[in-house]
Amino acid sequence: MNRLTGKNALVTGGGSGIGLAIVKELASQGANVIIHYHRSGDTAKAVSEELRSRGLDSQAAQADLSSEQGVAALASFVASRWDHLDVLVNNTGDLIARQSLEQLDMEYYRKVMAVNLDSNVLVTKAMLSLLKNAGSSSVVNLSSLAGRKGGHGGSVFYATTKGAILTLTRALSTELAPYGVRVNAVAPGLILGSSFHAIHSTEESKQATIAQIPLKRAGSCEDVARAVAFFAGEYDGFITGATLDINGGIYMA
Numbered sequence: 277m278n279r280l281t282g283k284n285a286l287v288t289g290g291g292s293g294i295g296l297a298i299v300k301e302l303a304s305q306g307a308n309v310i311i312h313y314h315r316s317g318d319t320a321k322a323v324s325e326e327l328r329s330r331g332l333d334s335q336a337a338q339a340d341l342s343s344e345q346g347v348a349a350l351a352s353f354v355a356s357r358w359d360h361l362d363v364l365v366n367n368t369g370d371l372i373a374r375q376s377l378e379q380l381d382m383e384y385y386r387k388v389m390a391v392n393l394d395s396n397v398l399v400t401k402a403m404l405s406l407l408k409n410a411g412s413s414s415v416v417n418l419s420s421l422a423g424r425k426g427g428h429g430g431s432v433f434y435a436t437t438k439g440a441i442l443t444l445t446r447a448l449s450t451e452l453a454p455y456g457v458r459v460n461a462v463a464p465g466l467i468l469g470s471s472f473h474a475i476h477s478t479e480e481s482k483q484a485t486i487a488q489i490p491l492k493r494a495g496s497c498e499d500v501a502r503a504v505a506f507f508a509g510e511y512d513g514f515i516t517g518a519t520l521d522i523n524g525g526i527y528m529a
Contacts, residue, residue, distance in 0.1 A: 279305055279306070279509045280302055280305035280306045280307035280362075280363075280505070280508065280509055281305070281306030281307075282306065282308070283306070283307045283308065283362040283363060283508075283511075284307070284308050284310075284333075284358045284360060284361050284362050284363070284410075285302050285307045285308065285309045285310070285361075285362060285363035285364075285365065285508065286309075286310045286312065286354055286361060286363070286364050286365065286403065287299050287302070287309060287310070287311060287312065287365040287367055288312040288341060288365065288366055288367050288368040288395070288399060289312065289313070289314070289367040289368035289369065290309070290311035290312055290313060290320060290365075290367065291311060291312075291313030291314075291315075291316025291317065291319045291320035291323075291336070292313075292316040292319060292471055293469065293470035293471045293497055294367060294418070294464065294467060294470050294497045294500050294501070295365075295367040295368075296316075296319065296323065296497070297469075297496075297497035297498050297500065297501035298365055298367060298500070298501045298504050298505070299311050299323060300323070300501070301498070301501035301502060301504070301505045302363065302365075302501075302504075302505055302508060303327050303330075303332055303334070305505060305509065306332075307332070307362075307363065307508075308332050308333035308334060308358075309324075309327060309332065309334050310334065310335050310336075310337055310353075310354055310357070310358075311323060311324050311334065311335070311336045311337070312336075312337050312338075312339060312341070312350060312368070313336060313337070313338055314338065314339070314340060314341070314368070317336065317338060320336035321336045323336075324336040333357070335353075335357065337350055337353045337354075339353075341368050341391075341395035341398065341399060342387070342390035342391045342394060342395055343390075344398060347395070347398040347399055347402050348402065350399070350402070351399075351402035351403060354403065354406065355406065358406065359406070359409060360406050360407075360409035360410040360411075360413075361403055361406035361407050361409070361410060361413060362410045362412075362413050362414065362508075362511070363413065363414050363415075363416070363508040364399070364400065364403050364407060364413070364414075364415045364416070365415075365416045365418070365504055365508070366395070366396045366399055366400065366415065366416070366417045366418060366441075367418045368391065368392075368395045368396070368399075369391060369392040369395070369418060369420075369437075369438075370391050370392070371388075371431055371434045372384070372387060372388055372391065372434075373430075374429065374430025374431060375430055375432075375433070376429070376430055376432065377432055380433075384433075385433055388433045388434055388437060389433070389437060392434065392437035392438065392441075393437040393440050393441065393444075396417060396441055396444065397444065400415060400448065404452075404457075407452075407455070407457050408455045408456070408457065410456070411456050412456040412458075412511040412512050413456065413457050413458070413511070414457075414458050414459075414460070414507055414508050414509075414510065414511065415448070415452075415457060415458065415459040415460070416460055416461065416462065416504050416507045416508060417441050417444070417445050417459070417460070417461040417462075418441075418461070418462060418464070418500075419438045419439075419441045419442050419445070419461045419462065419463040419519060420434075420435070420438040420463055420464060420465075421463055421464065421465040421466075421521070421523050421526070421527055422434060422435035422438050422439075423435060423437075423438030423439040423440075423441060423442050423463060424439075424442075424463055424521070424527055424529060425527055428477075428481065438463075441461060442461060442463070442519055445459050445460060445461040445517065445519065446517045449516040449517030450517065453516060458507075458510065458513065458515065458516035459516055459517065460507045460515060460516060460517070460518045460519070460520070461518070461519040461520070462500060462503050462504055462507070462519070462520050462521075462522055463519050463520070463521045463522065463523070464495060464499075464500045464522045464523065465485075465489070465495060465521075465522060465523025465524060465526055465527065466482065466485045466486065466489070466494045466495060466523070466524075466526075467494065467495045467496065467497060467499070467500060467522075468482070468494040468495070468496065469496055469497045470497055482494065485526070488526055489523070489524040489525065489526045490524060490525035490526065491524035491525055492524075493524065494524075495522055495523070495524060499522055500522055503520050503522055506520075507520070
């Protein structure tokens, strides 16, 4: 497959899990990829080097996207290499920890909001001029089944950010349509192979969820990556403001 040949893509949080699978899928279809990472530097750099060996333009870039300074640094790096951006994948996010409303402390709350929602808003804003320069470009936001259903215990604020991303996607799809920028989202359910569930979900809870999934299996990072690549490849397509649920049928909007 080569429908992304010569296209420039930025994947945030691309050094591990779902983000890494997205990087590999976009590259397999011919895209040049800048791999943003926060802590997964070794993997991001190794994958970037491997992509360059295949003739693609790829670099790894470190930044803390929960801060305006970090986003500005990433934007400066991307602009120094490319004069346009065809694909932006806003993948950065983390549950951080499970905390109920009763347990809430505002430092934790602000961190969850910054990592999951602020990063999405700030990166999209910072990349907007490059997205416009492409003439026809695609933004794909990573939401979650938690944004649809509210999430499991202790994930109320994470779920809130992911619900906000669904609304942000719809709002930006209208606002940016005149510039040829399409904005869509994917909402993964239980995805094994991602750090999220490796850290924050017990084996018992994962098996209980799988038992309720009509397809009787968890998803993989590659399941999500293929959906993102579909949205990314529709440069002059007619799909914008949409959310694709990737959950094996456990929830249908």
